[in-house]
Amino acid sequence: MNEKSYHTKQKDILLNLFKSQPHKCFTSREIIEDESISLGEATVYRLLSQFVKDGLIQKFTQGKASLYQFNHCGGDSHFHMKCIECGELYHIDCPMLRDVENHIAHDHNFFVDNLNTTLYGYCKGCRKDT
Amino acid sequence: MNEKSYHTKQKDILLNLFKSQPHKCFTSREIIEDESISLGEATVYRLLSQFVKDGLIQKFTQGKASLYQFNHCGGDSHFHMKCIECGELYHIDCPMLRDVENHIAHDHNFFVDNLNTTLYGYCKGCRKDT
């Protein structure tokens, strides 16, 4: 809107972090503790929510902590899968899952928001422990 | 599996709360502050995560707070979908979703645990607000 916004060094630094690893999900902690960045805690949170609002990055909540990721392509449709055992987060971008979304929408009248959805389960390495 | 577990008064009290309002979502705070229950804070959290693990209740993370709700359906295989807008929980049991599980397992090496997975999105009635 008509918000006055300054262009600061900190904004560049943080945005470049996301751009440098556009497929990586960052936790706020990870960013705050990054020595090569060294931004104030409050600043990180303020910039993150600002970026989210501006559509530069995406936020999704996973349990207690939030994850942030560069938004490479506006409506990029992919799912997240989190391993219950090791905690690793996986991305899956596959045409079949789009079909699933459509199927659920048409046959079950539910419109999945894959940005807010995380599939839980076990990854290849952790499966044996089940 | 070979976990020793005692049957306690507190477990009954908490489980009965969920059973008494099987469609209601409770926040941890709500439960802790319920005078008629009066369970210790730590106990509530411990029992909640225990119930979740046992499949007795389901946990949803919506924004900051976690929500807990009775899980009517024992261990059978189907997915849950929760409307972000109205909070209603839907069940979906459809052969296609089994195919999806298999697909993810075979082609993406991830083994979805549908008991712990909830799809978030908008139901038919709430979709217009999106």
Added chain:
DNA sequence: TTGCGTGCAAAGGTTTTGCATGGCA
């Protein structure tokens, strides 16, 4: 110069953990 942005510290809220006691089997 103006006033937004930053960083520090403190506050606020949720969940976890340590430890002594209580209660089930």
Added chain:
DNA sequence: TGCCATGCAAAACCTTTGCACGCAA
């Protein structure tokens, strides 16, 4: 009687807020 469960308090986290100073325009 063993040993898990409970409850209290403290700790551990994540995130927000207040405030003085710094810095962009």
